[in-house]
Amino acid sequence: MENVEIFESEGKGRGLRAIRESWAGDIIFAEPAYSAVVFDNLSHSVCHSCFKRQEKLLRCGQCKFAHYCDRTCQKESWANHKNECVAIKKAGKAPNENIRLAARILWRIEREGSGLTEGCLVSIDDLQNHIDKFDEAEKGLLMEDVQKFLEYWPSQSQQFGMQYISHIFSVISCNGFTLSDQRGLQAVGVGIFPNLCLANHDCWPNCTVIFNNGNHEAVRSMFHTQMRIELRALGKINKGEELTVSYVDFLNLTEDRKAQLKKQYYFDCTCEHCTKKTKDALLLAVKDGEDKPEERVVKEVIQYSKDTMEKIEKARSEGLYNDVVKLCRDCLKRQEPIFADTNIYMLRILSIYSEVLSYLQMFDDAAENAKKMVDGYLKIYHQNNAQLGMAVMRAGVTHWHAGMIEVGHGMICKAFAILLITHGPLHPITKDLEVMRAQTEMELRMFKENEFVYYKMREAALSNKPFQVMKEPNSEPATNLFHKKPQEAKS
Numbered sequence: 418m419e420n421v422e423i424f425e426s427e428g429k430g431r432g433l434r435a436i437r438e439s440w441a442g443d444i445i446f447a448e449p450a451y452s453a454v455v456f457d458n459l460s461h462s463v464c465h466s467c468f469k470r471q472e473k474l475l476r477c478g479q480c481k482f483a484h485y486c487d488r489t490c491q492k493e494s495w496a497n498h499k500n501e502c503v504a505i506k507k508a509g510k511a512p513n514e515n516i517r518l519a520a521r522i523l524w525r526i527e528r529e530g531s532g533l534t535e536g537c538l539v540s541i542d543d544l545q546n547h548i549d550k551f552d553e554a555e556k557g558l559l560m561e562d563v564q565k566f567l568e569y570w571p572s573q574s575q576q577f578g579m580q581y582i583s584h585i586f587s588v589i590s591c592n593g594f595t596l597s598d599q600r601g602l603q604a605v606g607v608g609i610f611p612n613l614c615l616a617n618h619d620c621w622p623n624c625t626v627i628f629n630n631g632n633h634e635a636v637r638s639m640f641h642t643q644m645r646i647e648l649r650a651l652g653k654i655n656k657g658e659e660l661t662v663s664y665v666d667f668l669n670l671t672e673d674r675k676a677q678l679k680k681q682y683y684f685d686c687t688c689e690h691c692t693k694k695t696k697d698a699l700l701l702a703v704k705d706g707e708d709k710p711e712e713r714v715v716k717e718v719i720q721y722s723k724d725t726m727e728k729i730e731k732a733r734s735e736g737l738y739n740d741v742v743k744l745c746r747d748c749l750k751r752q753e754p755i756f757a758d759t760n761i762y763m764l765r766i767l768s769i770y771s772e773v774l775s776y777l778q779m780f781d782d783a784a785e786n787a788k789k790m791v792d793g794y795l796k797i798y799h800q801n802n803a804q805l806g807m808a809v810m811r812a813g814v815t816h817w818h819a820g821m822i823e824v825g826h827g828m829i830c831k832a833f834a835i836l837l838i839t840h841g842p843l844h845p846i847t848k849d850l851e852v853m854r855a856q857t858e859m860e861l862r863m864f865k866e867n868e869f870v871y872y873k874m875r876e877a878a879l880s881n882k883p884f885q886v887m888k889e890p891n892s893e894p895a896t897n898l899f900h901k902k903p904q905e906a907k908s
């Protein structure tokens with residue numbers, strides 16, 4: 418850890434600060450997971466070692482629960498799976514992901530002791546837990562997990578006290594980092610990264626954290642695993658400056674971000690953007706001048722938007738995409754005369770609308786709406802925000818599919834520039850974008866020379882479907898840094 422040190426930050430407790438200067442896109446540190454597990458519902462479709470989503474996986478012959486890409490992944494994971502394998506086989510079925518993660522952590526402590534692990538600035542014992550701030554419901558769920566854990570934990574393994582086990586569960590609940598698949602499209606697991614836990618939150622941070630499970634030999638030989646998180650600088654960072662990341666999506670009103678942070682992480686955000694509510698006016702902007710709507714009308718349309726959003730979420734989760742399209746179209750019809758182009762209620766509809774239209778292969782309409790969304794996002798997000806980069810990428814691909822090669826290529830170039838900083842050149846998504854950039858550049862040249870040849874070639878390219886960047890519109894994107902199960906799903 419030659420780039421960072423722990424320090425006491427004013428008002429925020431322990432934090433991380435830079436020992437040396439960094440520039441946009443620099444990796445400040447990379448860290449393998451201390452322990453990590455695949456989500457329960459994906460245990461058959463995601464590798465338990467590198468967390469890539471694969472069509473075909475090898476199954477562990479003993480427990481029949483763990484799945485791997487190949488023998489290499491299985492071998493790399495064996496130290497972490499050995500005890501688990503026996504316990505699952507004995508129980509006849511795997512416990513939930515929280516319990517599996519807690520057990521993996523405790524088996525590692527049994528093997529290595531609870532002191533500092535090599536490359537870590539903080540031990541598992543020293544990670545923050547917020548048990549004292551848990552409400553009755555949270556305490557109840559914690560006790561339930563501990564109880565189930567004790568049924569799973571083998572008697573021949575080292576025994577730990579109740580308080581210590583509770584500490585581990587609380588650490589998971591507050592610091593469990595969401596792992597995504599190699600394309601960044603779906604949340605697939607949860608892991609503990611001790612150094613990352615030290616980075617404090619800021620709604621407008623100077624760093625971003627990205628999970629990278631790409632195949633990279635240098636990383637593999639350094640960490641004995643392919644997967645790691647990277648803390649990357651979003652701009653110039655001076656020596657001695659605190660390093661911050663954002664735990665929540667910036668595309669929320671200040672009061673909503675603050676409420677979310679308080680509920681999940683138990684602190685009141687006092688960052689500059691929360692104190693000054695910097696972007697709230699943009700996020701609530703309505704038409705100006707002659708078209709300026711009455712306040713009463715604005716309130717009505719906001720309420721209508723919120724109600725429609727609930728209906729959309731429901732239809733989307735049930736896969737009723739034609740209903741989603743209709744709901745979005747009706748909603749936009751009411752919003753467009755009232756809201757300005759950065760209004761958050763409209764941007765949320767545009768995001769879902771363009772995504773679902775794209776999924777239904779209605780690319781012309783999808784592109785038009787994706788363009789409006791991106792134009793709004795560009796005025797709100799930090800220029801190097803990872804979510805912005807991903808949104809611009811999707812919009813670019815949509816334009817490409819719609820045959821709007823000029824705009825499409827421009828967006829893909831823009832997304833590539835953002836992802837070079839937020840994801841780095843070795844990330845699988847950045848590599849995809851690089852290929853797309855070359856492809857669209859060639860097509861654009863062809864388009865300018867001879868439109869007929871271009872359209873012929875485009876048809877052929879589309880039928881090959883070279884890139885799978887459109888996720889199923891019903892899978893939840895991983896927009897929050899740390900993973901917390903919704904409470905209703907837990908009970």
Ligand SMILES: [Zn+2]
Nearest residue numbers: 464467486490
């Ligand atoms: Zn693998």
Ligand SMILES: [Zn+2]
Nearest residue numbers: 477479480502
């Ligand atoms: Zn096994």
Ligand SMILES: [Zn+2]
Nearest residue numbers: 620686688691
């Ligand atoms: Zn804030």
